[in-house]
Amino acid sequence: MDAFFERALRRSKIHLLLLAALTVGLSHFAVRVDFDFTLERLFAPEGGLFTPPTRSTEALDTYRAFTARHGKNDLMLYAAFRVDDVFSPDTREKLRALAARLRAIDGVETVITIDDAISAARTLGFSDEEIRSEMTSSPIFRGTIVDGRGEVSVIIAQLSPQCVNQKEREPVLAAVREVLQRDGDALRTRFYLAGIPTIEHEYIRLTQRDLLKFMPISMGVFLLLLALYFRNVVGTFLPLATVLVGVIWMLGGMALAGRPVSVLTTIVPNLIIVIGISDSVHMLSRYQEDLARRPDRRSAVAHMMTRMTWACFLTSFTTAVGFASLILTNVAVVQEFGLVSAIGIMLAYVLTIQVVPVVLDNVPPLRGRFADEFAQLISTRSMRAVARWVHRRPGLIVAATAAILTGAAFGIPRIEENSSWLQDIDSQNEVYVAHDYIEHSLSSIFTVELSLAGDFRRLETIEALDAYETRLRGEPRVGSVVGWADVVKEAMRADPFVRERRLPRTQAELDRIHGVLKATLGKTGITRALMSEDFAYSRVTIRASERLEARGLEEVVAYAESVRDPAAPFTVTPTGKSWLAKKSLDGVIHSMIATVGVAALVISLVMAFTFGSIRTGLIAMIPNFLPMAVTAGLMGYLDIDLNFSTITVFSVSLGLAVDNTIHFLSRYRIEIHREPDHVKAIYRTLEGVGRPMVFSTILLVLGFSAILTSNFKFTFYFGLLGGVTVFTALLGDLFVLPVLLIWFRPTVRTPREFFARFRR
Template structure:
């Protein structure tokens, strides 16, 4: 089969090259339409019960993740209750309501409160607190008294020190795609540019819709800026190393074709890039360039053997390398295909996209290089006297003579890394994309410190009886739960249906759990509750009561806002809240509590995704090593290949501990790449070693000769990948820089595994041929 393939590619080279380039042009046009989607909740999208519970909860109550916040900060002597700013808020609120897909607007200037009428029978209506605009200083003083009497306002629409105010725009929850949200946010930004606040104030945007779109926008700009630079750096590095057009342009052409095919296929099936699969281009470039270097290095070696006949050299190269490249890319594809067993749709999508990309890479590398190599002089190879060839050959001889020392040293290094890695905490943050001085993160910190925060943990209380949630005993337990929650580390805010009802009896809009105590007697509390129900039946929509209680009275809501303190601490907080809820509402109490919310789901999702990735890596490792054993028809070979392939994972894990990095989704993705790199290098080394064993029949000599050939290509590949990744260190995104750093460490780990451990294991454990 491989002989026929080699003959086809060399004899029909112009036709094959034209076909590949034509398909690439079509794919490239399709690839330009790729979309990026960022949503932490997407990590659990699928059949998972937690995700479905959250969606049901949002449909029943409110979509907190659809609230766009316009933050106004006082920079002068006046506070945010100044009548000038109130007039500006009223003006902006009116314009916001005209923005398409903005369903509702809430501001301090346009707040409405319930007022009882003097007519008989008595009634109640909701009226604006500031009846007419423009507002004056009297309105400012009246509003100041209202804020002082209603602590809840000091934390939602205004800060307690009156230096920050928030305008809330509730976007249509049906708008979930980043492209659609971006249109709305662009309209709001243009509105703010055309209607700036008075002197002494500045505005900024926040809220989960803005953070999602801002992250994707900056990520796209980052890739558009850095990937071309990385390609140029690859080109220059290849040109310096190989000193031939074939060694510099052909690898980038072959890898570029495979990348275009993959992205075009992703677009064709309606898929997108997300916070996991955005590393796919880098992954394909790393694996693709690695295989291209091995192919071109073999071509340079075959040309002298073919006495300068480029066609024959290209044919022999394809015949030799199509086998090893097929195995390397197949095993890597199998490893990523194992992600198909993950719970998360995001991981499953990444798995098939990466596996498909490996298949396309094989076609474009073997097909592209196989058909085009004969038209170019091969890259120059270093001889034994040249620096790189000399170093690799010398390293092979040292390991050849001292395999036990090499194995002992490598084993101690791996053991130390594993010991360090066991202490790496599994922790991640919802907003870990930016540096501390980034404006988006600074605004988020401002919202956390001055207002009620962004990230919600929700509690759904389901009652067996419609009147159960209004029972005084349940009412008190709900308030007590809020009070206890506010004392927990990281909790910023708490509100429930009980707060809304109590606010009516006190005559102020929605006090919090920290306000006046509830009446002591059940009779007084029941009277206040009935009064609250009577009012909300008439003006409940104005007070936001439908967002906290269903119409049939069977489901109530408790909203808790938390800081982005990491999934490790949030998990402890969730466990504490669950214990308190179970104590307050045990089975048989008539009330069933359920925790949900974006912060809750993110905590559950991140831990599940990380465990999914680890189990998938374990499964992939077993399948890969079993495949190697089958290909080489030797269980011993599979076991020998296992140790060096796991080395970069162990070393990277130990490095993470030394650097103080947590185990999050972005960091775990590095392990998938490390496995792919190590497997590729190991297979190329083993294939070359087997060929040298057939020629020499001596393990020691075969190892040295493999070092002189494939060992050099592995070193070149590592230099190329680290050079390309160095560009990513200039990214504006923390995960991208960390990805580049950890992947570079992985490359060093792969070198130790393949060029130290693997040859030492071969010398010690390879089955030697019988001596005569």
């Protein structure tokens, strides 16, 4: 193989020019990649990379049918404010002027204020004297558009469908904020702007900020450590330059494929840098070792390629398998994260084996030395000390490992599945504060929706519906319940022949009220929001008295299902964006067992093939489950919830953990063939690859640690759990794996030797 690589290196300069030209071309597209943090992408088989569009979950089907009948609130903005009296003529006049300015913004379709609600109440027949008391007590208006004291109200603005895209949404939000700021001064109040569009916009802002903030920090730390480790210009800059080119290729490829950056894929560039740089470190370390043994520079580069190409491929491939296993989930954005990460890591590998040898072949031999203090830390003497520990105290190592696993086993059951719309946003963030203000002053804008199917033209159905709504209000966490029965009672209260908030007493009376409602409120959209045109489907909206996370949401839904009278002439199905997110998270969690299992199986088979023994492959996997257990246990002890932000770490951790194992076993195979003494082979293996293993792990840990200063929780937790994973994996490969190899003494073969046995 040395001769093959030496021939390939003769065209190294042409090769380098071609790579540079391709990188320049892809960089043109990389800077044009779009961002799409639409929360709809969290739900869903449709839009997934490997799930056919016709295969939808039951929850998604229900949600689509529900929104087709009653409309969607994904593009609604809520601007809450407090004044002395929202019903005063002066306040209403200023709100009318404000609403007119908001409607004039391109991208804003409709605007509803307390003034519009008052007009609707007048349409029903309420007098001006009655309106205040009715609106502050009616379940339709109280907590929805006004509080019980008439001091807090909310302006609701519906954005146009094109505002789903960040490019169209950003100027609209900026214009809305500008109008609210100006009119807030006129009203002598402050507007709190909330809604799903503001959350999606804030996710993009925070991730873009972290991307621009932490990549330079990571690269600065890497440059410093690489300079200390290699003590020469090439060794300092080449590893980083290689992975940065990989990032450009990945982003350029996404732009060419029309794939936007999502909330999960924003961390992929950092991942490529942190993970991909270790291959360069191992290759450069091997090159420095071979320079002392080979006759010339090109020979040393060729020998380095012979020894490292396959080992680096395996580390990249197994890491990519860990990420790629996420395509087995049923959520599009998680599938995309797994696939993009896997492709990015393999691109980084391809570039590493292309760029590093070409550059080394065209620069003077690396003559740098290791910094004295750094060398003292991870010198040959240190690795020999580790080998002595493994040789002389294997029982202590096994006992310590068992103790760690036992501690993790007690922490794992404490992990709880939980998620919320604002889970990754800091409590001091402006968007978080706005939602918190609305929840405490009015009610949560995140609702639990119930889709009811029955014949709602019949009086007995409306009576059963009213009884059901009354029982729903008995749950302490339910702040308000709005359904069609409330609208009917409000119409009865406004009817000049009734003037009482009650249900109709006869079918004829109900038919008359239904006719009045369709004639008066049909154009406002209120009737469609709560009742289908054929009166076959209705809607009950539950607004919580507090923010419901996944656990609370599930409990409220369970309560709603338990209080329904089995004899009621309608069925109840939970739905809505929050419930759909909960069901999607359940699907991801349940599929994670399969994804981790598939990743483990594939990696085990690759290890068995590479090292010519199924037994060796199984032994190699044992220390690689240690990081997963420790990470899961830590999540339990630190009360880190299992959600979309943290669920991916388990598949990723397995792919990351196995990297050092492959480098260790690759060197171990060489040493055991030189001298078939397992203990001596362990000593020589640790002396040969222990140093780059430790250094690459330090780079990984510091790369993950650089993002721990983020107050964006998604980024923070990924950095924390990723750092714990790779550090624990290093301990497993330095101590646990050597003990297992000495105890079980497996045969380690090359793939050629493995297949030769079967031919015989």
